[in-house]
Amino acid sequence: MVLNLNNMDLIELFTRIKKSFCELTTYKLRDDVLEVITAFSTLNNKFVSVFIKIDSQRIIVTDNGWIDSNAYETPIYDVSEEIVKRVISSYSFSYAIKNTVDNSGITYYYKTCDTIESLPSIVFDVANFIVGSVNSFCIHFKDEKEEKERETFRKEASNFLNMQYHDNVRFKIPLDDFINIKFNAIVNKGSNLFLISFVTGSTPYYFENDLRKTIVNFEIADKSKYRNNIKEMISIINNTSEGYQPEKSSSILSLLSEKTTKPPINWTNKKTILEYIN
Amino acid sequence: MKGYNKEIRDHYDFFLDLISEKKIVKSKQIILEIKNNNRNWYFGSTEVNHIKKEVPISLLIEQSKRDNKYGIKLRCSTLTCEPFFRFDSDGPAHRNDDPSIPLDKQSITTPHFNHFNAQGKSIAYKTSQLLNENDSDAIVNDINIGLSHFCFETNISMYNNDLPEVVERSPELPIPVCISAFFNGAKFE
Numbered sequence: 001m002v003l004n005l006n007n008m009d010l011i012e013l014f015t016r017i018k019k020s021f022c023e024l025t026t027y028k029l030r031d032d033v034l035e036v037i038t039a040f041s042t043l044n045n046k047f048v049s050v051f052i053k054i055d056s057q058r059i060i061v062t063d064n065g066w067i068d069s070n071a072y073e074t075p076i077y078d079v080s081e082e083i084v085k086r087v088i089s090s091y092s093f094s095y096a097i098k099n100t101v102d103n104s105g106i107t108y109y110y111k112t113c114d115t116i117e118s119l120p121s122i123v124f125d126v127a128n129f130i131v132g133s134v135n136s137f138c139i140h141f142k143d144e145k146e147e148k149e150r151e152t153f154r155k156e157a158s159n160f161l162n163m164q165y166h167d168n169v170r171f172k173i174p175l176d177d178f179i180n181i182k183f184n185a186i187v188n189k190g191s192n193l194f195l196i197s198f199v200t201g202s203t204p205y206y207f208e209n210d211l212r213k214t215i216v217n218f219e220i221a222d223k224s225k226y227r228n229n230i231k232e233m234i235s236i237i238n239n240t241s242e243g244y245q246p247e248k249s250s251s252i253l254s255l256l257s258e259k260t261t262k263p264p265i266n267w268t269n270k271k272t273i274l275e276y277i278n
Numbered sequence: 279m280k281g282y283n284k285e286i287r288d289h290y291d292f293f294l295d296l297i298s299e300k301k302i303v304k305s306k307q308i309i310l311e312i313k314n315n316n317r318n319w320y321f322g323s324t325e326v327n328h329i330k331k332e333v334p335i336s337l338l339i340e341q342s343k344r345d346n347k348y349g350i351k352l353r354c355s356t357l358t359c360e361p362f363f364r365f366d367s368d369g370p371a372h373r374n375d376d377p378s379i380p381l382d383k384q385s386i387t388t389p390h391f392n393h394f395n396a397q398g399k400s401i402a403y404k405t406s407q408l409l410n411e412n413d414s415d416a417i418v419n420d421i422n423i424g425l426s427h428f429c430f431e432t433n434i435s436m437y438n439n440d441l442p443e444v445v446e447r448s449p450e451l452p453i454p455v456c457i458s459a460f461f462n463g464a465k466f467e
Contacts, residue, residue: 019382020380020381020382021381023381023382024381024382024384024385026371026385026387028387033461037370037371037385037387039385041373041375045372045373045374045375045400046370046371046372046373047370047371047372047373047385048370049370049371051461053461055466060461060466062461062464062466064461065344065462065464066369066370069318069342069344071369071370072370073369098466098467100464100465100466100467101464102461102462102463102464103462103463103464104318104343104344104462106318106344106462108461108464108466110466112466112467170314171315172315
């Protein structure tokens with residue numbers, strides 16, 4: 001519709017905006033739970049939902065575990081984990097959001113109130129909290145080129161290992177006794193474990209950081225109660241990455257060679273791993 | 279984040295062809311098994327053959343153990359790494375972020391399909407069946423009805439024009455029954 005803007009009443013403009021905003025808010029009834037699909041949207045174009053249930057004379061308003069279960073389908077950047085935690089913590093504090101865990105281990109963020117009069121305000125807080133939290137997952141806090149390099153190599157190397165070892169390989173998992181230390185892959189052959197770490201980087205700085213992380217991870221694995229089961233500790237070096245400068249990183253590469261049980265494998269010679277794990 | 283899929287934008291005719299052209303799925307049954315990296319989800323997949331082009335197309339199905347919501351996707355690595363067409367039975371509403379669409383029409387609640395416009399932007403839509411409450415409920419509550427609807431929308435069938443079906447790997451896997459799993463035992467102070 002073409003409007004005659006010259007004659008447009010400004011209050012009429014406001015009325016149209018308000019009507020449009022209000023009509024955006026909708027709902028779904030899910031048994032005894034009301035889902036309010038709010039007019040708040042996230043950076044990845046999802047409208048935020050809050051879930052409302054009346055329970056023992058109070059009203060619970062929650063995200064239904066949708067942040068923690070990634071129902072908003074935000075990208076997952078490992079390097080952003082700590083920043084996202086801080087953002088969520090700040091939003092929780094500002095909006096006085098509590099959290100609890102359900103039977104499947106999913107965290108629910110919520111607020112409660114005792115009166116219907118308070119409900120819209122609580123819904124407003126929880127919806128704002130969800131927008132802030134979901135958006136914090138959406139933002140690249142790290143060098144995009146580095147992220148791409150890391151993700152591409154992780155996928156290529158994982159696919160390669162998957163093709164070779166099928167059900168015997170698991171990705172991004174820790175040893176049970178050091179759950180904070182995750183290896184890119186662990187191949188299981190009978191009682192033998194083969195720990196595999198990928199090393200890459202879009203610049204020498206990132207590449208050397210990855211080298212240091214791999215060295216530390218292998219040092220810690222050496223103290224594991226599963227040490228006798230660890231047959232080999234193997235690193236796969238992305239020698240096609242821009243960060244790979246062997247002369248510059250020679251001292252750290254030498255140190256890595258001391259920590260692995262087999263010489264590091266260059267990606268261009270990746271089939272060497274078949275000799276190490278057969 | 280309000281990005282565009284450049285590969286789809288640059289090969290838009292190919293993208294449209296992948297959706298509309300006849301595609302054949304060989305296996306009658308698509309078996310769902312617990313995902314290795316997320317025990318809260320079941321996953322199954324099968325290959326789909328484009329009748330005129332030699333391109334790798336995968337039909338991917340995921341179902342949540344928590345609330346039985348499911349997603350069905352088509353992926354073609356020749357075109358782009360992300361799924362180029364998908365169906366979500368539940369989950370957040372999608373915003374079709376386009377000023378030419380009235381604001382109150384920009385929210386597309388689930389269940390909905392997602393595809394891309396010529397600019398490579400993700401766009402959600404509902405079919406007439408999804409707009410009909412009874413049909414929509416049937417699709418949401420029974421993954422095999424949802425799969426049939428997806429196959430119809432994307433021109434997928436078996437050689438004999440039968441449709442594939444989802445089956446459970448183990449008898450304890452509940453597929454068609456949609457249970458109310460809201461709050462799932464969570465205790466609130």
